[in-house]
Amino acid sequence: MNVRAGAICVAAGPGCIRMEQDTLTEILGIEKVIRDKLDAEREQATAWREQARSTIEQAHQAELERLREAALQHEAAAKQAAGARAAAIVLEATTAAAAIERFQDDDLRPYVRQHIACIAPGMSRDH
DSSP, X not given: OEEETTEEEEEETTEEEEEEHHHHHHHHHHHHHHHHHHHHHHHHHHHHHHHHHHHHHHXXXXXXXXXXXXXXXXHHHHHHHHHHHHHHHHHHHXXXXXXXXXXXXXXXXHHHHHHHHHHSTTOOSOO
8 A cells, every 4th residue: 555645545456546535534434423323223222122121120020019919819818718618617517516415315215226226136125
């Protein structure tokens, strides 16, 4: 490459193509503009990515909170249903126990003897 005052000469075959210093300066200026635009695009992409990440994280946290609330409500409903079922079982058992308490031994003897006679014939007589 030959350099003269005000011009750069690049060997290209038999002749020499001259590029004026202004042209080289213009090319370097365009390259800087392109680099600046790329840097700005990278910054914009980074900002967009961070914004998207933040939005997604907020949505994720909101969904987790909604699921926690739903789980608490289902748990409360399940406990209430279990309590109601337990109360029904206790009431049924209490009612059955009260019905059994109304029977006197004399009322039950004929039933007991009948069943004993089925199990062990000859043992159902009064002793």
